[in-house]
Amino acid sequence: INYYQLRTSNIYKDLCEMAKHLTTINLDNVTENERKTLFINLYNILTIHGIVSLTDVPKSVLDLNQFWKTTSYKIGAHFYSLDDIEHGILRGNKPHSNCTQRHFTFNDPRAKYSMRRCDPRIHFTLNRGSRSSPQIAIYSSTNIEKALNMATTSYCNSQVDIIPENREIRLSKLFLWYRNDFGRSETDVLRWITKYIDEPKQSLLKTLMDRQSSKDNLHISYKIYDWMLNHYDSLISNRVNINN
Known part of the structure; x- marks a missing residue:
């Protein structure tokens, strides 16, 4: 994304409007699927809006x-930060990876929209403005x-590498940070991944898992994870809060 060019475009004016x-x-008048779709789109738009609004692109x-x-x-009627959208709404009000408490408290009026x-799968739709993020x-x-x-x-095919001779599987850190969203163990995560990778990776992964033993673990x-901004001409900047 060319954030500098976007800032002076009509697209950005439309975004602000x-x-x-x-x-x-009115979130009470939409279905859960509509709400999920809305918040996925708004997360990605808000990320772009937030970065473009900075004095300098980081x-x-x-x-x-x-x-x-x-x-x-x-x-x-309520404000939603990027964290609120991701953890409070889209992840079903689950704790942030470095927390133990649910994102919204029990009396938070926004919790009913979780x-x-x-x-x-939502993790592969959310773009955090970094080079390792899923495509927008x-x-x-x-x-x-x-x-x-x-x-x-698409994301799993590009970010899951299987090296059968070493019995090694390399994953995106999204599977580490949000492991509990995919299952209780790394094995659960791998089983989940097999549903979303194409051949020959799928067969390779299944074979390695079937041959797994206590003496020969995967x-x-x-x-x-590359947190560099998905923009090449960059400067360090300050935070931003988009409320209007």
Whole structure:
């Protein structure tokens, strides 16, 4: 994404105008699939909006202080930060990876809009502005299931490496940070992955898992996650809060 060019474009003007109208949305009048689709799209749009609104574009998203906690839209009657959307809504109000408590407290009015269960496929639709993030797409509630499967399969095929001679499997760190969303153990995670990788990787992974024993376990490693911004001309910047 060329964030500097986007900042001076009509697209950005339209984006700012769209954000003002988010307060008119009534989340009580949409289905769960519509709500899931809405928040996936808004997460990605808010990430772009937040970065473009900075005085200077950073080299890395990690250079931004509290970016996911402070960058927010007012949707309906309430404010939702990037963290609120990801953990509170889309992950079904599950704790952040470095927390033990649910994201929304029991009396938080936003909690009623959380997904009833965490669909792990959402992790492959959310773009955090980094080079290792999944690709950005616009999702529609009319075909959200198919789109989620396609996004998940695309990411897994590109980010799951199998080295059979070493009995080694290399995964994106998304599978480490959010392991509990995929299963209780690394084996559960691998079983989940087999549904979303194409041949020959799928057969290789299944064979390695079938031959697994206490004396010859699989070696699972995690790739370095590239937090560099998905933009090449970059400078360090400060945080931003988008409320209007």
